[in-house]
Amino acid sequence: MRQTTPTAVALTLIPILLPCVPAAAQDGRPEPTTSGKDGVPVVNSRAEFLALSRKDRHRYSRAHREKVSFFVDGQSVWSTGADIDNTTGDVSVARLRAGAGLAFRLNDTADLIFRGRAQFSFYDFSGAAGVVPSMPTLADPFDDVYDVSFEPVLRVLPEHGWQWFIGGRIRSAGESGANFGDTIIGGGFAGASYDITDSLRLGVGVNVESKLDGGVWAFPVPLIEWDITEDLTLLTREDGVALEYWFANVWNVSLVAGYERYQYRFADSSAVSGGSVVDQRVPVSLALTYSPSESLVISGRVGAEVGGSLEFYNASDTKIADTDLDTNLLFGFDVSIAF
Numbered sequence: 001m002r003q004t005t006p007t008a009v010a011l012t013l014i015p016i017l018l019p020c021v022p023a024a025a026q027d028g029r030p031e032p033t034t035s036g037k038d039g040v041p042v043v044n045s046r047a048e049f050l051a052l053s054r055k056d057r058h059r060y061s062r063a064h065r066e067k068v069s070f071f072v073d074g075q076s077v078w079s080t081g082a083d084i085d086n087t088t089g090d091v092s093v094a095r096l097r098a099g100a101g102l103a104f105r106l107n108d109t110a111d112l113i114f115r116g117r118a119q120f121s122f123y124d125f126s127g128a129a130g131v132v133p134s135m136p137t138l139a140d141p142f143d144d145v146y147d148v149s150f151e152p153v154l155r156v157l158p159e160h161g162w163q164w165f166i167g168g169r170i171r172s173a174g175e176s177g178a179n180f181g182d183t184i185i186g187g188g189f190a191g192a193s194y195d196i197t198d199s200l201r202l203g204v205g206v207n208v209e210s211k212l213d214g215g216v217w218a219f220p221v222p223l224i225e226w227d228i229t230e231d232l233t234l235l236t237r238e239d240g241v242a243l244e245y246w247f248a249n250v251w252n253v254s255l256v257a258g259y260e261r262y263q264y265r266f267a268d269s270s271a272v273s274g275g276s277v278v279d280q281r282v283p284v285s286l287a288l289t290y291s292p293s294e295s296l297v298i299s300g301r302v303g304a305e306v307g308g309s310l311e312f313y314n315a316s317d318t319k320i321a322d323t324d325l326d327t328n329l330l331f332g333f334d335v336s337i338a339f
Contacts, residue, residue, distance in 0.1 A: 040064075049293075050249055053230070059159070061294040065111075069103040071338040079281075081126065082308055082328035089127030089139065091310075091325070093279075096120050113153040113167075121145050121262070132312050132321040138271050141312065145264040147173040163201070164192035169209065174265030174276075182274070183265040186210050191223055199227040212263045212276040213313040219259070240283070250292045256301070257284045274315030282307040283330055299334040 040063040041056050043049045049057060075097040081090035101115030122144050125131070129139040153167035167189050174183035191205025203223035211217050224241070226234045231246045240258025247253060262279040266272050285303025308325030 054246060058294060062157075063108070065103075065105055067105045069105075069338055070100070071103065071336065072098070072100045073334070073336040074098050075332065075334045077330060077332040079305055080329040081124075082305065083326035084128055084131055084310070085324040085326070086133075087128050087130045087323075089125060089129065089131070090328075091126070091128060092124045092328070094122045109158045110154070110156045113155065114151070115153070116150045117148070119147045121147070131310070131323060132272065134320055135271065141271055142175060142264070142266060142277065145173065145175050147171060147262065147264070160195055162192055162194050163203075164190075165205075166190040171209075173212075173263060175267045175270060177267035177269060178265040179268065179274070182212070185212065185263065191221065193223045193225070201225040211278075212265055213278070213317040213319070217261070219261075239287075242287075250290060252289050252291070254287045254289065255285075256287055256303075257282070272312060272314060272320070275320070276313045276317075278309075278311040278313075280307075280309050280311075281305040281325070285330060285332070287332075295338045297334075297336045299332075301330075301332045301334075303330050304328065305330050 039059070041052055041060050043052070043060055049060065052060065075095070077095045079093045079095075081092040083090045097117060097119040099115060099117035101113060103114075104112045106112055123142060125140045125143075127139065128141075130136055132138050132141060149169055149171040151167055151169045153165060155163075155165035157163045169185075169187045169189065171185040171187075172180065172183040173185060187207070187209025189205065189207045191203060193201050193203025195201045201224070205221040205223050206218060207221060208216060208218045221236065222241075223236050224234060225236070228234060233244045235242055235244060237256075240256045242254040242256040244252050244254040260279075260281045260283060264277055264279075266275045266277070268274050283303060283305045285301040287299050287301035289297060289299040291297045304327050305325075306327050308328070310321070310323050310325065311319060312321040314320050
């Protein structure tokens with residue numbers, strides 16, 4: 001089994017950290033590979049590194065990760081217009097996200113990670129009058145919103161036995177001009193998994209956060225990593241539960257199903273003054289990924305979002321509207337780089 005604890009569905013339980021391949025594996029001509037300490041391969045060239053199996057490449061990268069690593073990631077997603085129930089209109093959204101972080105190697109199995117992210121979402125309502133029934137002429141309840149977060153995470157990933165992680169999250173999400181104190185969302189996450197066999201690891205995680213409309217939201221997440229064959233794996237990862245097939249040494253295709261929940265605070269000057277909205281969706285997509293090393297991952301995906309809904313709350317945190325969204329298409333692009 002790889003030493004990766006599966007990640008949460010959509011709302012991140014642990015961040016992706018892609019350890020850099022050491023300089024010894026970057027250049028030079030192929031040399032014979034021999035077994036090193038604890039079964040970690042000895043690699044003398046990049047060609048030799050690429051000749052390893054995926055499991056051995058991960059084992060090598062994990063064992064040789066730096067004491068301090070820096071990583072960045074980015075994502076863009078476009079959701080086409082989803083018809084809004086009980087109206088003649090639709091809503092589309094484009095999301096842009098950027099993140100960066102530091103990882104400190106505490107020992108051979110443990111890491112302390114600090115990560116920040118900023119996501120900007122651009123909503124476009126068209127002909128949506130009636131989306132909030134108490135405001136029948138309101139056709140464009142909001143447009144541009146932000147979501148900025150910071151997460152400290154401790155994770156312990158031995159190759160065998162229990163792997164676990166625990167972390168916290170502080171977020172600010174809302175429209176520009178919203179009262180900052182009213183945009184704050186706090187929460188945390190934790191999980192653990194155990195290798196049942198050499199090819200199967202199972203566990204459970206939970207993601208908990210406060211709600212802008214009051215109360216607490218909790219979402220349990222099954223953690224799985226099942227190597228069905230050498231090239232086919234069912235696993236929980238950051239964007240959902242994925243069936244991942246490696247059809248070439250540095251290429252894989254995956255079928256992914258996830259769950260996304262966004263919440264934003266409105267500005268006092270907005271139509272729903274000082275209120276909030278919750279946007280929930282279930283994305284199902286087919287992704288193509290290129291990963292020449294564990295320091296670089298580039299993905300493109302296409303799919304659909306199903307089971308979507310919008311919930312609106314007023315400034316007193318009373319629900320004033322709840323409407324379903326029809327299925328829509330989605331297109332996305334992701335990149336992760338570690339240094």
